[in-house]
Amino acid sequence: MTDQDRPPLVVAKGVFGPMGGAEMDLIRVLPAINRVFEVSMATIQTSPELEQTCSEHGIPLIRPDSNWELSTDTLSVVLDSGRGTASKAWASCEGLGEALSRADALHLVSGDGSMPILDHVPRGLRVHLHLLEPHRGLYEDTLHRLVDGSPKRNLALTKAALSRARKRDQSLMATLLSMEGSKVSCNSTFSAGRAKEVYGADAGVLWPCVDTEEFPQDPSGDPQNPYPGSDEYVVCIGRASWAKGTWETISMLSGTGVSLAHVGGGDQRSLEMLKEHARASGVGMWVAPRLSSPDLVSLVRGARAVVSLAHRESFGLTPIEAFSVGTPAIFVNEGGFRDTIRDGENGRLIEREDVASWHSALEQAADSGTRESWAESGRRTIEEMDLSPDAHARRIRETLWN
Numbered sequence: 001m002t003d004q005d006r007p008p009l010v011v012a013k014g015v016f017g018p019m020g021g022a023e024m025d026l027i028r029v030l031p032a033i034n035r036v037f038e039v040s041m042a043t044i045q046t047s048p049e050l051e052q053t054c055s056e057h058g059i060p061l062i063r064p065d066s067n068w069e070l071s072t073d074t075l076s077v078v079l080d081s082g083r084g085t086a087s088k089a090w091a092s093c094e095g096l097g098e099a100l101s102r103a104d105a106l107h108l109v110s111g112d113g114s115m116p117i118l119d120h121v122p123r124g125l126r127v128h129l130h131l132l133e134p135h136r137g138l139y140e141d142t143l144h145r146l147v148d149g150s151p152k153r154n155l156a157l158t159k160a161a162l163s164r165a166r167k168r169d170q171s172l173m174a175t176l177l178s179m180e181g182s183k184v185s186c187n188s189t190f191s192a193g194r195a196k197e198v199y200g201a202d203a204g205v206l207w208p209c210v211d212t213e214e215f216p217q218d219p220s221g222d223p224q225n226p227y228p229g230s231d232e233y234v235v236c237i238g239r240a241s242w243a244k245g246t247w248e249t250i251s252m253l254s255g256t257g258v259s260l261a262h263v264g265g266g267d268q269r270s271l272e273m274l275k276e277h278a279r280a281s282g283v284g285m286w287v288a289p290r291l292s293s294p295d296l297v298s299l300v301r302g303a304r305a306v307v308s309l310a311h312r313e314s315f316g317l318t319p320i321e322a323f324s325v326g327t328p329a330i331f332v333n334e335g336g337f338r339d340t341i342r343d344g345e346n347g348r349l350i351e352r353e354d355v356a357s358w359h360s361a362l363e364q365a366a367d368s369g370t371r372e373s374w375a376e377s378g379r380r381t382i383e384e385m386d387l388s389p390d391a392h393a394r395r396i397r398e399t400l401w402n
Contacts, residue, residue: 014113
């Protein structure tokens, strides 16, 4: 292999629905990976966005005849039946075996249904796992809480019921780590630490990326801001959940006169609970299930700030997207946010319970001089960390053939 070669690479991820940050990040970087490698994309649950990207860039898309769905009923979760059904779905993908046999490597992105592809990987194939985070439902209680933080059911019983799934998850990771030439990268230093705690894996760091053309500094091409009001607002991005800190964001905004624009939707019960909490807290709230990138850029550009009180977020694309657009980023001092935000330099990192500091930061974000200073520093952070799609693709190659 020479530097001029585009080695054949299978890129695989279990599911692309519902579309979240991890799914959009992979779709965003896929054309850049295809410039470095000869890519075949494999999934057992596709999406229109993935299909469009593969079609536009001439990337073969390997998939089953019908999308795999993860069973979420109690018995299926306890028995971890998704492990077996996902493996069968991978086995049914026409052309997967041939693509894997001719590939020089597999770049596997974690998520539901991803790891069982290892059942079908030929011996000796290099595998790079981009482990976004250990499965939060198996190793934390965050996902087992309602949007207000109360447990969905007894947490101790839930943990015990998931013991089979945890053992099988550990077994799959042990299989990967035992494969010759396998590599693991996480999406932040925080996630790499979690991988060491949970799996004993020595993982590198492969940061996600931001496309500065998709999130431009120049507002001239922005569509009309979709926010329907004329009041000041902050943006919170992510499906409504306790993990994303939406409830606490509303609590923090109480008394500020600043409304919340929530992008990402959620289940009906969670949204109703949030809207009632917002009414009781005197906080205006507008919800958008999903927005196109241009509409999201317009919304973010018009905001006082992008904020998040997410719990132990593995990386968080929203800070670097805010940097790129030039909107202040005000985030909780936890998790992967610490990789990109420098407190007081390109945004704010604030302790969860320090409400006075959150309110002070919102006042800072209203100052034009502060906004300009943070925006300039944020864009320098993107450049210094080299968070472009092309850099991401190059790092995958360097990791595989270090």
